[in-house]
Every structure is written in structure tokens, then in C-alpha cells.
Amino acid sequence: MSGSTGSPTTGRAAAAGGVTPETLKDYYAQMVLIRSFELRASEMYQRAKIGGYCHLNLGEEATVVGLMAALRPSDYLFTTYRDHGYALSRGLGAGRIMAELFGKATGVSGGRGGSMHLFDQKARMLGGYGIVGGQIPPATGAALALTYRGGPGPEAEAVMCLMGDGTTNIGAFHESLNLAALWHLPIVYVIINNQLGMGTPVEKAAAEPELYKRGCSYRMPGVRVHGGDVMAVREAAAAALDLARTQRQPSILEAMSYRLRGHSVVDPAKYRSQEDTQQARDEDPVPAFRAQLIESGVLDDDSATAIEADAERQVAAAVAFADESPDPEVADLFVHAYATPVAGTPHRLPGDPVISVPADDPGDVPDEGGRS
Amino acid sequence: MSEMTYREALRSTLRREMQRDDSVVLLGEEIGVFEGSYKITSGLLAEFGETRVRDTPIAEEGFIGAGIGMAMLGMRPVVEVMTINFTLLAIDQIVNHAAKIYAMFGGQVAVPMVIRTPGGGGQQLAATHSQNLEVWYAHVPGLKVVAPSNPADAKALLTASIRDDDPVLFLENLALYNTKGEVPDGEQVGEIGKAAVAKPGTDVTVVSYSRATLIALEVARQFEKQGVSVEVVDLRSLRPLDRETVCASVRKTSRAVVLEDDWLTYGVGAELAATIQEGAFDYLDAPVRRVAAAEIPLPYAKPLENAALPTADDLTKVINEVLDATRFTG
Ligand SMILES: Cc1ncc(C[n+]2csc(CCOP(=O)(O)OP(=O)(O)O)c2C)c(N)n1
Ligand SMILES: [Mg+2]
Numbered sequence: 001m002s003g004s005t006g007s008p009t010t011g012r013a014a015a016a017g018g019v020t021p022e023t024l025k026d027y028y029a030q031m032v033l034i035r036s037f038e039l040r041a042s043e044m045y046q047r048a049k050i051g052g053y054c055h056l057n058l059g060e061e062a063t064v065v066g067l068m069a070a071l072r073p074s075d076y077l078f079t080t081y082r083d084h085g086y087a088l089s090r091g092l093g094a095g096r097i098m099a100e101l102f103g104k105a106t107g108v109s110g111g112r113g114g115s116m117h118l119f120d121q122k123a124r125m126l127g128g129y130g131i132v133g134g135q136i137p138p139a140t141g142a143a144l145a146l147t148y149r150g151g152p153g154p155e156a157e158a159v160m161c162l163m164g165d166g167t168t169n170i171g172a173f174h175e176s177l178n179l180a181a182l183w184h185l186p187i188v189y190v191i192i193n194n195q196l197g198m199g200t201p202v203e204k205a206a207a208e209p210e211l212y213k214r215g216c217s218y219r220m221p222g223v224r225v226h227g228g229d230v231m232a233v234r235e236a237a238a239a240a241l242d243l244a245r246t247q248r249q250p251s252i253l254e255a256m257s258y259r260l261r262g263h264s265v266v267d268p269a270k271y272r273s274q275e276d277t278q279q280a281r282d283e284d285p286v287p288a289f290r291a292q293l294i295e296s297g298v299l300d301d302d303s304a305t306a307i308e309a310d311a312e313r314q315v316a317a318a319v320a321f322a323d324e325s326p327d328p329e330v331a332d333l334f335v336h337a338y339a340t341p342v343a344g345t346p347h348r349l350p351g352d353p354v355i356s357v358p359a360d361d362p363g364d365v366p367d368e369g370g371r372s
Numbered sequence: 373m374s375e376m377t378y379r380e381a382l383r384s385t386l387r388r389e390m391q392r393d394d395s396v397v398l399l400g401e402e403i404g405v406f407e408g409s410y411k412i413t414s415g416l417l418a419e420f421g422e423t424r425v426r427d428t429p430i431a432e433e434g435f436i437g438a439g440i441g442m443a444m445l446g447m448r449p450v451v452e453v454m455t456i457n458f459t460l461l462a463i464d465q466i467v468n469h470a471a472k473i474y475a476m477f478g479g480q481v482a483v484p485m486v487i488r489t490p491g492g493g494g495q496q497l498a499a500t501h502s503q504n505l506e507v508w509y510a511h512v513p514g515l516k517v518v519a520p521s522n523p524a525d526a527k528a529l530l531t532a533s534i535r536d537d538d539p540v541l542f543l544e545n546l547a548l549y550n551t552k553g554e555v556p557d558g559e560q561v562g563e564i565g566k567a568a569v570a571k572p573g574t575d576v577t578v579v580s581y582s583r584a585t586l587i588a589l590e591v592a593r594q595f596e597k598q599g600v601s602v603e604v605v606d607l608r609s610l611r612p613l614d615r616e617t618v619c620a621s622v623r624k625t626s627r628a629v630v631l632e633d634d635w636l637t638y639g640v641g642a643e644l645a646a647t648i649q650e651g652a653f654d655y656l657d658a659p660v661r662r663v664a665a666a667e668i669p670l671p672y673a674k675p676l677e678n679a680a681l682p683t684a685d686d687l688t689k690v691i692n693e694v695l696d697a698t699r700f701t702g
Binding site for chain 1: 401402405406409427429430431432433434457458461495496497498499500501636637661662663664665666667668669671672673674675676679680681682683686687689690
């Protein structure tokens, strides 16, 4: 069993061993797509096409792609509100995701959820969640459900539950880890440690800031990986998922990552030091992976540029699709109130009467004078 | 008097109470270095230091519960919760503990804490981040729920809440923070549980609280131009509830409409309608009407959000219906 080791696995070895150039190109293409999508989302927010809160995966691209590369279509994914990149790599489609951000009827959640709440049952992406830690108990329960579907094995389904570093301080995290360990559930808790929860550094929030160790009171193993290295992330995630599948051993995977921008698009991140901001830029995984692929001959400048241009095209098409898509109809406001027709549920707009008095029933006619 | 925003009124009151009483300690997520999600606490860390302005991890149940323990030992914690939606993670501590400890242990130890938190929708934050759940807390004996609508009341009632020996849920609203108003200088200690007649009138009473009061006042001004005199009663506190002021107003106007941001069924308006029928039945010329949010988890899409939340137009329509039903001619 992989114990609690702090040493990040390195990706170059993995890249050399048995990964085809096509796969590496695909990972680069996904990372670039996320980068373009997020930059455009930020711009669309400034242009008021997107409202509410909007959290970006900028700086997290290698982690996103590595995790999603390890996750099989048959596995289930629960994420946080910082979910655009995961949805893209899970194949939800840039157009339908952008449409959700625009609040359009064609969006992945029908315009009901927005940026924080991307969902696609077919893709087994069971939601982005806006309440910190809200996804952890349901993800644990999904893993419990899997134990009723079948036994462990290399083909068994598993659950991946994502969260940020700050989220490991919420009670539900600890309750869920205990349940998962106690019941031997096939789940991987992935902590994306970008070292900040809004403005709070991880050391100011977690008494054990080496977060992969936080499972130790539940005898749950944990591994820390360099989140800027897509192959290392993929490898570590595949190993953790394998533990879940074959041994029903839940575990923690901590991916060390950086947030290139503020907490959300409206946060100027003034609380961050110059050095920290500089380090985040230096660690930017997208140009690093590009350079690595060019160095190893998988890409040259032309083919890399072509991939980037293609991402731009996809994102432009996504914006056009979102723009042209219709708003949800106000008449459909109540369609999803309940999964079944429920008698007596009020489908009223504000100010509508609660009850209609039959017109031909005079009832108890008041005195002519009204007030006495 | 000085003009200031609701935000400034809150900040200057926190500052004043912290200067006055060392046992007033602020707790909450991002209230120190980040200066508050809505910047209510900006500057306070620099002035009072880390022990008085304590940044917490994301652990609502933990730090709200910790506030209770501090209060049991005689401190006066003021806990900021980013939005009322996140108080739900601590509802056990608030309802089963803060509200119970004084009574259940025979009145030995009080819990003088304040939970400050904004409610409100309308910012496209979708279903989990847009709720108005204050009535859940207003339902609970042992808690007080205060909901000022303007900077002057924010100051007077926050002062009163901090000095109060019982746990107070102090409801703010995202849409109120930038609103301005005249605030009396010097110490102001409000009375918790006293409604205000925010605008006197004779023809119809509109009862509201928090943000909705601003809409009610705006609608009242419009009706004034058409010769309809609307009285606006601002509850300011949901528990204790000033039933007397509400009923006195309705006895005068004979017509009542409630404007509330929460959902209609079992909402604040339901309690008010019941109160009015008991306290002003013979004076009513029409049924009490309620303008509240559509009963749906609030969608993100702007057109749906707009349709679901109560607006000035909705209130205007309902006031007109009440006037028509009573053949009001001015
Ligand atoms: C229960 C709850 N408390 C507070 C918040 C406000 N909030 C949203 S994100 C966030 C920080 C989370 O940090 P982290 O888990 O590190 O994730 P990151 O944003 O860095 O990806 C906070 C405090 C919330 N959404 N839910
Ligand atoms: Mg973080």
C-alpha cells in the first residue's frame, strides 16, 4: 500500500515510459483549451455575459488534465465550484459549458446552476458544488452505492471527490473520511492544494498543513504529488483509483498547485505577496509543458501554435453558441421544483394570490358598511 | 448626524464596541487579512490585532460553536458568517446550543454572542447562495433575530445586539451594504424588538424588513404621487416581533400587504397575517396579501432569477389589487 510519503513523483520518467506522442499532444491540447476557456470566461464576466461567482482553473491545468486522464468514463466525479476545466476534460463540451456560464437553456445544467454548478449525468460528473465541502458526503455516499453494485476488481467503478486545501477544515471532510475508511469505500479524495483558501494561506488554516497526512486518524493513506506535472498527477491518480477499485481502500491524493489569479474573477488578490505571485507565474504549467514537449520532440513550435489556435477556435465557437442560445423560459421556472408532480405545490410568481376564492360563491357577505 | 453607508455604520459600530469593551472579539472567515468578504471589518485587524480580529478556517460549525463557549465564559464574540447560507453548517450549534443553554441549564449562564450574516438573492449566485433563511432562526425561542434596513438602525441595533446577553442573529443583506443614510453621532443603543413606522400613511400598510423595506419605501413614494397614502412599517426585528406596531398601523389603514424576501409558505408574512387577523380583524377591509419569493431553489439565469424574486412592480400590483378590492377611490 502506498504509505504517506511526501516526495512528489516525477513526471518525466512517466512521459518517457510508454506514453505515445499522441497522448501527450492531447494532454497539451486539453491544457491549452482550459487556459483559453478560462481567459475568455474572465473576459465574458467583465462584459457582464456571466454573472454571480466565477472561479477559474488558471494555474491548475496540469492537475485537471492529469486527474481526468486517470478517471475512466465509468467512474464518478464530484467537484468544487472551480469546475470549468474538469467539465471540459470530462468531455461536457465547451459550448454547453459556456452556455451554462451565460445562464442559457442549452447549458449543462439548463442555466439553473451557473459557473459553480456544472453537472452531466451521462458523463458521470455529478456536480460542481458551491458550499465548501458540500460535495464530500454525497461523493462518499456514491462510493457506498458502488459497493452494492458489485465487488472490487480492476474493472470496478470508483469515485473521485475533489476539494481545495481550505475545504479540509470543514467537519464534513472528517466525518466522510471516517465513513469511507470504516466501510472500505472505493473513493479517492483529491485535495487540490493551491495553498490558499480565498486569502488564507494553508498554514494559517490547517493545523496539519501537509494535507495528504490528514487521513491518518482514519488510517487512510495519502500521497502528495506535484500538481504542475500532468504525467505525475495522472500516475498518482491512477494508482489511487486502482487502490479504490481493487482493494476498496479509500485514499487521499494531494496535488500541489497554484492559483494564477484571485479566488474568483472579481478578486484582485491584493493580499498576495510579490514573491508568491511571481512563483505562481514561474510555475505556470502550460508554458512549462509546451517547452517540455518541444524539447522532447513531441511538438515543434508550429504544431504547438496550431494546437493553441485550435483551442482559440473552439472557445470562440463556444462563446458564439452560448450567445446565440435562448434564455430559459420564465414559464419553465417551476419545471424542476420536484422530480414528480406534487399536488398543491405553489407555482406562483411573487405577488400572485395564494388561493382563489370562487367568484360565484359570495361566502359570508360582509355588512354594507364594511368596518363597524 | 453624518451620512454613511450601511457598511460604514457596521464597521464604525464594531470599532466603537471593541474600543469600549475588551471582551468583544471578532471571529470569522477572511475578516482579518482579507478584510472581510464584504469589507465590513476592513482596518480592524490593523487596529486591534490578531487576538481581537481572529481569522478562522472554513469551519462554520467549529467557530460558531466556539463563539458560544467564549460567551459562556463571559466574552462577547461577534461572529461573521460570510452569508446566511453557510450558517446552515452550524445550525445545530445555533439552534440546539446557543438558543438552549440559558434556559435548559436553569438560567445559570447566558450566551451573549452575535452572529452577523448577510442574506439575500438577486446577484445570480444560484440556489445555495441566495437564500433568505432568517425565518428559520426567528422560529426558535431563545434566539433574537434583528434585521435593520438602514445605516442608522444598523448602528443602533448592532450596538444593542453586542451588549445584549442573549444570542442574536444579526441579519444583513448584500444589497444593503452600499446604501447610504444619515446616522446620529455618538453612542446609540437601539431597542431590539421595536418596529419603526418608516413612512407614515393612512390608506394601506406595507410591512417589511431588511432590504425589502427600501423597496417598500420606493413604492410608497410612487403611490404618494397618485394620491395613495402608504404607511411602511419596518419590523427591524423578527424575534422579538413588534406585533403592536403592526396591528396599530393596520387598524388605521384597514389594508395590509407584507413584502418579504423569503419564500411565501411559512414565511415572515404568514406570521404577520396571523397576527393581523387576530389584532385587527374588525378593521380589515381586505385579506392580508403577501409578496414573497417564488417557491423554487433560485435559478442562476437572470430572467428566471428576476421572475422569482419580489420586486417593486410586484408590490405595486398587489397594493393596487387590494385597493381595487376595497373600491378605494382616494
Ligand atoms: C460552507 C462555506 N463556507 C464558506 C464559503 C465561502 N468560500 C467559497 S470558496 C472558499 C475558499 C475555499 O478554499 P479552498 O478549499 O482552498 O478552494 P479553492 O478556492 O482554493 O479552490 C470559501 C471560504 C462557502 N462557499 N461555503
Ligand atoms: Mg485553495
